[in-house]
Amino acid sequence: MAELTAVVGIGQTKYQSKHLDHSMPSLVRVAAEKALADADCTWADIDAVILGKAPDMFEGVMMPELWLNDAIGGAYKPMLRVHTAGSVGGSTGIVAASMVQSGIHERVLCVAFEKQSESNATWALSISMPFSLASVAGAGGYFAPLVRGYMRRSGAPEDTGIRVAVKDRQNALKNPLAHLQLEDISFDMVANSPMLWDPIRYLETCPSSDGACAMVMESEALASKRSNKVAWIHATEMRSEPTQFSGRDQVMPQATLDNSKALYKKAGITNPRKELDCAEIYVPFSWFEPMWMEGMRIAPINEGWKMTYEGATALDGDFPVNMSGGVLSSNPIGASGLIRFAEAARQVRGIADAHQVDGAKKALGHAYGGGSQYFSTWIVSSEKP
Amino acid sequence: MSDDKNDPVEIFRGHVELDYQYTAGVSASRFLRAVEQGKFLGQKCPVDGRVYFPSRGSCPMHAVPFGDDSTVELPDKGTVVTYSIVRVPSENIPLELPYITVQVLIDGADTALGHVLDANLDDVRMGMRVQAKWKPKSEWTTSMANIEYFVPIDEPDADYETYKEHI
Amino acid sequence: MRDVAVVGFTQSPSLRRETDRNEVEILIPVIQELRAQTGITNDEVDFVCSGSSDYLAGSSFAFISGLDAVGAWPPICESHVEMDGAWALYEAWVKIQMGYADVALVYGFGKPSMGDVPLTMALQLDPYMMMPLWPDAISVAALQARMGLDAGIYSERDMAERAVRDRGNAKSSDVAQVKGDFTVDGILADPYIANPLRKHDCAPISDGASAMIIATADVANRLQDRPAWIRGFEHICEPMDFGVRDLNASRSTEIAAEKAGVRSDKIDVAELSAPFTHQQILIERALGLDDATNINPSGGALAGNPIMAVGLSRIGEAAKRVWDGSADRAVAHATSGPCLQQNLVCLLEGN
Numbered sequence: 045m046a047e048l049t050a051v052v053g054i055g056q057t058k059y060q061s062k063h064l065d066h067s068m069p070s071l072v073r074v075a076a077e078k079a080l081a082d083a084d085c086t087w088a089d090i091d092a093v094i095l096g097k098a099p100d101m102f103e104g105v106m107m108p109e110l111w112l113n114d115a116i117g118g119a120y121k122p123m124l125r126v127h128t129a130g131s132v133g134g135s136t137g138i139v140a141a142s143m144v145q146s147g148i149h150e151r152v153l154c155v156a157f158e159k160q161s162e163s164n165a166t167w168a169l170s171i172s173m174p175f176s177l178a179s180v181a182g183a184g185g186y187f188a189p190l191v192r193g194y195m196r197r198s199g200a201p202e203d204t205g206i207r208v209a210v211k212d213r214q215n216a217l218k219n220p221l222a223h224l225q226l227e228d229i230s231f232d233m234v235a236n237s238p239m240l241w242d243p244i245r246y247l248e249t250c251p252s253s254d255g256a257c258a259m260v261m262e263s264e265a266l267a268s269k270r271s272n273k274v275a276w277i278h279a280t281e282m283r284s285e286p287t288q289f290s291g292r293d294q295v296m297p298q299a300t301l302d303n304s305k306a307l308y309k310k311a312g313i314t315n316p317r318k319e320l321d322c323a324e325i326y327v328p329f330s331w332f333e334p335m336w337m338e339g340m341r342i343a344p345i346n347e348g349w350k351m352t353y354e355g356a357t358a359l360d361g362d363f364p365v366n367m368s369g370g371v372l373s374s375n376p377i378g379a380s381g382l383i384r385f386a387e388a389a390r391q392v393r394g395i396a397d398a399h400q401v402d403g404a405k406k407a408l409g410h411a412y413g414g415g416s417q418y419f420s421t422w423i424v425s426s427e428k429p
Numbered sequence: 430m431s432d433d434k435n436d437p438v439e440i441f442r443g444h445v446e447l448d449y450q451y452t453a454g455v456s457a458s459r460f461l462r463a464v465e466q467g468k469f470l471g472q473k474c475p476v477d478g479r480v481y482f483p484s485r486g487s488c489p490m491h492a493v494p495f496g497d498d499s500t501v502e503l504p505d506k507g508t509v510v511t512y513s514i515v516r517v518p519s520e521n522i523p524l525e526l527p528y529i530t531v532q533v534l535i536d537g538a539d540t541a542l543g544h545v546l547d548a549n550l551d552d553v554r555m556g557m558r559v560q561a562k563w564k565p566k567s568e569w570t571t572s573m574a575n576i577e578y579f580v581p582i583d584e585p586d587a588d589y590e591t592y593k594e595h596i
Numbered sequence: 597m598r599d600v601a602v603v604g605f606t607q608s609p610s611l612r613r614e615t616d617r618n619e620v621e622i623l624i625p626v627i628q629e630l631r632a633q634t635g636i637t638n639d640e641v642d643f644v645c646s647g648s649s650d651y652l653a654g655s656s657f658a659f660i661s662g663l664d665a666v667g668a669w670p671p672i673c674e675s676h677v678e679m680d681g682a683w684a685l686y687e688a689w690v691k692i693q694m695g696y697a698d699v700a701l702v703y704g705f706g707k708p709s710m711g712d713v714p715l716t717m718a719l720q721l722d723p724y725m726m727m728p729l730w731p732d733a734i735s736v737a738a739l740q741a742r743m744g745l746d747a748g749i750y751s752e753r754d755m756a757e758r759a760v761r762d763r764g765n766a767k768s769s770d771v772a773q774v775k776g777d778f779t780v781d782g783i784l785a786d787p788y789i790a791n792p793l794r795k796h797d798c799a800p801i802s803d804g805a806s807a808m809i810i811a812t813a814d815v816a817n818r819l820q821d822r823p824a825w826i827r828g829f830e831h832i833c834e835p836m837d838f839g840v841r842d843l844n845a846s847r848s849t850e851i852a853a854e855k856a857g858v859r860s861d862k863i864d865v866a867e868l869s870a871p872f873t874h875q876q877i878l879i880e881r882a883l884g885l886d887d888a889t890n891i892n893p894s895g896g897a898l899a900g901n902p903i904m905a906v907g908l909s910r911i912g913e914a915a916k917r918v919w920d921g922s923a924d925r926a927v928a929h930a931t932s933g934p935c936l937q938q939n940l941v942c943l944l945e946g947n
Binding site for chain 1: 597644649650651656657659660661663664668669670671672673674675676677678679683686687690691693694695696716717719720721722723724727830831832833834835836837840847848851932933934937938
């Protein structure tokens with residue numbers, strides 16, 4: 045059945061609001077070349093390429109994988125383009141892994157990117173359709189009411205979100221690739237930042253970034269020969285549910301609960317809080333840290349905020365979350381999920397530099413998208429299962 | 430952009446314009462024709478009897494089409510199940526800032542409707558009772574924009590337990 | 597490799613314009629019919645994958661509404677490619693190969709009548725150098741056709757013969773959009789729409805959807821007397837730039853066919869989705885097809901072209917020929933990108 049597969053190369057660009065120094069092909073190529081260098085491979089060593097990104101309208105190119113194919117070394121090779129809304133980066137990693145896990149390929153390259161500076165994402169996300177009234181202002185307008193729902197039902201202290209934002213922004217200072225580098229970040233600075241989509245403040249939201257992330261994955265036969273540390277993929281999982289249906293719990297969707305349950309079963313994990321050393325979770329608005337701590341069954345329902353409050357999710361806490369600074373610090377949308385997966389792999393490979401969690405052996409990568417309805421996750425480890 | 434011949438071309442503006450003709454769909458058309466007459470139509474799932482509003486082509490849980498006989502008329506009153514106060518401008522939304530977006534659970538419906546609320550920012554709360562404020566009849570078209578916004582009405586707040594599963 | 601077969605296939609009629617139904621309403625009956633055909637319920641399906649395009653729909657995340665037609669409750673294992681449904685099928689097949697799934701549901705859908713497809717396709721080209729010139733898809737294909745004619749690879753008569761053949765075959769199809777008895781001389785008397793292409797050289801633009809179920813041997817043998825076993829499944833992508841690849845051949849199809857083992861024995865039926873007559877010829881050559889093969893018995897893409905579903909439909913049409921015993925070996929083809937940039941080959945066998 046599934047062949048054991050490992051992440052052996054990781055490459056990322058610097059994340060910033062405008063990459064005027066790179067065209068789209070150049071942006072994806074930089075990330076891909078770094079991943080190849082990390083894996084000590086050449087283009088000829090790659091059997092297939094997988095490209096992921098969010099909606100085509102973000103850059104105004106229809107199915108841009110066709111045009112970008114030779115920039116990522118896909119000429120005369122199999123190439124797939126994944127698109128599963130905001131979770132696409134994670135799904136891209138999962139599809140790439142499956143190409144090796146199925147025994148079809150020995151070594152694959154996946155790349156995910158977004159170059160938001162070349163279009164207007166809020167426009168692309170809020171195109172006025174006829175027949176309906178446009179009242180949702182981008183992603184913030186969509187998710188703010190859900191955050192309010194979470195606050196109401198969990199009774200979480202109102203400054204929980206501020207604490208998440210401060211923590212992730214402090215972590216970003218240790219990650220030179222992170223987009224937002226706020227040297228003087230403080231509780232008051234976040235608390236006093238303008239309220240954008242009440243109850244979400246400006247500094248509790250993610251930036252709009254350009255950037256690309258790439259990974260090389262390999263079969264056990266190849267990866268076992270390597271002398272450096274690789275990240276073994278213990279489990280991957282995906283779940284989707286419809287956007288709207290009667291009785292849908294949008295704050296804590298069944299899809300996330302089902303996803304985490306199935307993921308841990310595959311990975312042989314019974315107590316994720318204890319058995320996982322750290323996690324990179326898709327948190328585009330600060331409050332989603334406590335929400336997804338619950339969705340990933342790391343904290344009991346309505347108690348995720350306690351982990352934030354007690355400092356458990358800090359870099360020096362007992363369950364560090366978003367050591368890289370997370371989506372709150374860098375958000376090239378289509379790449380953001382793959383960055384979570386890649387940063388989890390960096391941790392267990394022990395190559396996360398200043399934001400390394402000491403001795404991290406097992407880590408979770410997580411992405412979600414759509415109206416909190418698409419989930420993709422993986423668990424990687426420094427040890428074989 | 431600089432005019433210096435030796436500078437790289439960093440960015441240029443291209444113009445993309447494409448025309449689309451959307452089709453509301455069979456079910457949404459029925460709904461919009463009713464809105465044109467000042468009426469709200471919901472649709473009842475043939476499997477579990479839950480009422481979807483606005484009506485749509487099918488039940489997303491059971492993937493069964495909603496037939497003509499599934500239609501039910503609903504009032505234009507409901508409960509705010511959750512909300513946000515928006516202070517960010519958005520190109521597609523012509524409203525003045527700040528404004529309140531609400532999810533309204535129309536009485537008798539089992540799914541909430543997204544719309545705008547005209548109320549004091551300090552007054553808005555979960556559970557608030559609201560009603561549609563329609564534009565003058567002469568301006569009615571086949572669009573949810575016939576409802577200018579929702580307004581608070583003088584009724585006691587709904588109990589959290591009655592709407593919590595619709596957030 | 598695990599033995600995996602196509603066990604169910606349904607499709608909507610190909611229509612130039614669905615006047616009343618939206619995409620979900622087009623898709624729902626297709627998936628309902630698939631359930632009725634196979635008896636497979638949601639809880640037996642381990643993985644769902646779909647193919648569609650936001651730019652055809654004119655809105656971001658357009659594929660999400662497709663979930664409503666599946667009944668994604670309880671939540672499902674699901675993925676989506678911004679590609680023809682044939683590649684969604686490939687992803688599903690990979691999931692079965694890795695043991696993640698035994699039964700998979702795949703669908704592709706599009707409603708291109710909402711926009712101007714030839715113009716929209718210009719957005720696939722290099723946005724810095726080519727797209728600002730707005731070369732429409734028919735003009736780009738015409739440039740390729742001219743190259744082949746000038747090189748003596750095919751004649752306008754050869755091209756017209758494909759149109760006559762496919763639209764004639766389509767007379768027996770209840771989903772085809774363009775069908776009937778045409779003559780080569782009649783077509784050649786028609787005016788050019790983009791020299792050297794005439795109207796008959798171009799596939800129609802169709803609204804439509806198709807859906808398929810593939811499964812491992814246990815389920816396949818239960819559902820079909822003669823399952824259509826997937827014996828080869830390969831796809832290859834070329835660089836896009838027209839200056840760096842041979843436009844008078846389909847090198848990617850040749851490589852995919854070689855890896856899939858297409859040429860190792862006689863092919864009884866071929867279903868091709870090339871949207872222009874000269875491209876049909878290039879694909880026939882790349883697959884090594886000759887008179888021994890019944891090409892496009894359904895009419896192929898030239899008779900009905902539901903963009904984002906047309907490739908998946910070719911695989912379904914080929915599977916039908918295996919199920920009914922009229923083919924022991926059938927090959928299906930899907931393509932994407934300008935001038936046959938990306939191609940997929942699926943080999944189906946009855947034994």
